[in-house]
Amino acid sequence: MKRVLKRLAVVATVLAGCIGVAVPGIARGDDPTPEGGLAALKAQYERPEAIPFPPENPYTPAKARLGRLLFFDPILSGSGTRSCASCHNPALSWADGLKEAVGEQKLGLRTPTLLDIAWVPVLGWDGKFPDLESVAFGPILSPANMDNTEAAVLARLSANKDYVKAFSEAFPDTPPDKAISRRHLELAIATFERTIVASTAPFDRWIDGDDSAISLAAKRGFLLFNGKAGCAECHQGPSFTDGSFQDIGLAAADDIGRGRLFPTSVKLRHAFKVPTLRDVARRGPYLHDGSLPTLEAVIDAYNTGGIDRPSRSELIHPLGLTQAEKADLLAFLNTLTGDMKTFQSPVVPR
Numbered sequence: 001m002k003r004v005l006k007r008l009a010v011v012a013t014v015l016a017g018c019i020g021v022a023v024p025g026i027a028r029g030d031d032p033t034p035e036g037g038l039a040a041l042k043a044q045y046e047r048p049e050a051i052p053f054p055p056e057n058p059y060t061p062a063k064a065r066l067g068r069l070l071f072f073d074p075i076l077s078g079s080g081t082r083s084c085a086s087c088h089n090p091a092l093s094w095a096d097g098l099k100e101a102v103g104e105q106k107l108g109l110r111t112p113t114l115l116d117i118a119w120v121p122v123l124g125w126d127g128k129f130p131d132l133e134s135v136a137f138g139p140i141l142s143p144a145n146m147d148n149t150e151a152a153v154l155a156r157l158s159a160n161k162d163y164v165k166a167f168s169e170a171f172p173d174t175p176p177d178k179a180i181s182r183r184h185l186e187l188a189i190a191t192f193e194r195t196i197v198a199s200t201a202p203f204d205r206w207i208d209g210d211d212s213a214i215s216l217a218a219k220r221g222f223l224l225f226n227g228k229a230g231c232a233e234c235h236q237g238p239s240f241t242d243g244s245f246q247d248i249g250l251a252a253a254d255d256i257g258r259g260r261l262f263p264t265s266v267k268l269r270h271a272f273k274v275p276t277l278r279d280v281a282r283r284g285p286y287l288h289d290g291s292l293p294t295l296e297a298v299i300d301a302y303n304t305g306g307i308d309r310p311s312r313s314e315l316i317h318p319l320g321l322t323q324a325e326k327a328d329l330l331a332f333l334n335t336l337t338g339d340m341k342t343f344q345s346p347v348v349p350r
Contacts, residue, residue: 041222041226042206042207044236044237045203045207045237045238046207046238047204047207047238048119048238051118051194051195051197052118052119052194053118053191053194054131057133057187057190057191059191059194059195060170060191062166062169062170062172063170063171063187063188063191063192064188064191064192064195065166065170065192066166066167066169066170066188066192067188067189067190067191067192067193068192069163069166070084070185070188070189070192071083071084071085071088071189071192071193072084072085074086075153075156075157075160076140076146076148076153077140077146077147077148078104078146078147078148078149078152079104079147082103082104082145082146084136084139084189086103087101087102087103087111087139088111088113088114090196092282092283093113093115093278093279093282093283093340094113094114094115094196095110095111095112095113095114095283096111097283097284098110098111098290099285099289099290099291100289100290101145103139103142103144103145103146103147104143104144104145104146104147105143105144106144107144107145108289109125109288109289110285110287110288110289110290112125112273112275113275113276113278113279113283114193114196115196115197115198115239115276115278115279116196116197116198116238116239116276116278117132117193117194117196118132118193118194118195118196118197119237119239119243120132120239120241120243120276121243122243122273123135124273125257125272125273125288126245126257126258126260126261126272126273127245127258127261127273128261131190132190132193132194133186133187133190134186135190136185136186136189136190137150137182137185137186140153150182153182153185154180154181154182154185157180157185158180163180164176164179164180167179167180167184167188170184170188171184198239198276198278198279198338199338199339199340200338200339201278201279201335201336201337201338201339202214202218202335203218203332203335203336206219206335213335214331214332214335215331217327217328217331217332218328218331218332218334218335219332220325220328220331220332221328221329221330221331221332221333222332224321224325224328224329224332225329225332225333228319228320228321228325229302229319229321229325229329230315230319231302231329233315234246234274234315235274235276235277239276239278240276240277240278240280240336241273241274241275241276241277242274243273243274244273244274245257245258245268245271245272245273245274246271246272246274246313246315246316247267247268247269247270247271247272247309247311247312247313247316248272248301248302248306248312248313248316249305249306249307249308249309249312249313249316250287250291250292250301250306250307251270251272251288251289252289255270255289256269256270257269257270257271257272257288258271258272259271259311266310266311267310267311267313268311269310269311270309270311270312271311271313272287272288273288277333277336278336278337278338279336279337279338280295280333280336280337281295281333281334281336281337282337286298295330295333295334296326296330299321299326299329299330300326302316302319303318303319303320303321303326304318305317305318305319
């Protein structure tokens, strides 16, 4: 609650300046003055200078190269036809654009993007993965997804001279005959995935001082996002997620999300991971189950407040947004999609 009040106080300060007679601003259709309250609000969205890597799995170029090879190689799947990139396609903002992920079978949930995954502490729509290293073998071993076994994966890699060399280079402190292991595969893929960082979006250029980078409608939407609409209570910071799990009042009665892992928790029933909003305009359909086809539908759903039930987040309630406000909020969300003229390998840490 203190966080909510603090953010609203900042937004109120900005709006007070914007509608004042002496200060041209967003509410009057003029360019806002990037100082005072607005500057403080924008500072919360400045992108970090470097990618965080855990001390137990520090970045090395050889490990990232190996992880990239593994990520795009169908050798990891039982049929030899599917790779990690089959669901996490860089051309589709590292997701797949489908309502429901498809492996060997339909998987029941939408594929989450890997953009800015280095800043997400717990993984999976229900948070069943404690860190990025623990994710890789989930889909590899799942009969519905890549349908393979650990033994078969390691045998295939060990029989490939290029992988024998790549693992030895990535893990030089390990004897060559032991370099190919489940743990080393997990470390390498996680290292590569942490380098998948969202490309610069118009919003970032605005944050960095280019006042013409986004429209006046988007600037008004930014204030709504941080104020009346309440989006920034969970979609906060430069990656637009706090990594929490929330019931937003939209999941079906039998779709209990994180409640499966914490069956006695009332608040975690129907709670799902708050996703990043990076590249959000390119990543429909939306929600964990792909049940909302457009961003307009997402805004409308939040505006209603969803199902009033004990597990619903206290941050969720009817918003009372007007059509003009919804249009401004949409304009802002559209500024979060990066410029992707070509689909290149991800950036390396600075």
